[in-house]
Amino acid sequence: MSKVSTCLWFNNDAEEAVAFYISLLPNSRIDHILHAPGPWPGGKAGEIILIKFVLNGQNYQALNGGTAADYGTAASIAVECADQAEIDRLWAALSMNGGAGIACGWLRDRWGVPGQIVPEVLPRLLADPDPAVSSRAFTAMQSMIKLDAAALQNAALG
Structure with a gap:
């Protein structure tokens, strides 16, 4: 362990x-x-x-701890999701009851804990050897709050 x-x-x-x-x-x-x-x-x-x-x-x-704490954004719990259904399920659960989306797949849950809900395909798109592909995926990601795996893939393909 x-x-x-x-x-x-x-x-x-x-x-x-x-x-x-x-x-x-x-x-x-x-x-x-x-x-x-x-x-x-x-x-x-x-x-x-x-x-x-x-x-x-x-x-x-x-x-x-007995007192409220501010998590900031320097660390977060990141979850790579297999598909859009998993992204949607986790996003809905974590953003309810006072949780909220931030940007680019980031959110805060109701306790203020920051998280990233990311499709598994995103790191591959951002690391694509073709700079045009990675740039299009990166630009698309920046326009989203909750990430959309299909839209990221479509943007990457041009």
């Missing part, structure tokens, strides 16, 4: 967030829940303080 994981900070709703996240992706689960052994600045003894979980094979932790 990897000793490296990403830790996401929540006010006091880590359990709700983790249950939501693991419902969205296959190969996801909660591995361990740590309850505070005593009172702490964010809460009382016995409350959930940390949840170790897996999202589609990747290790994460969710910390109930």
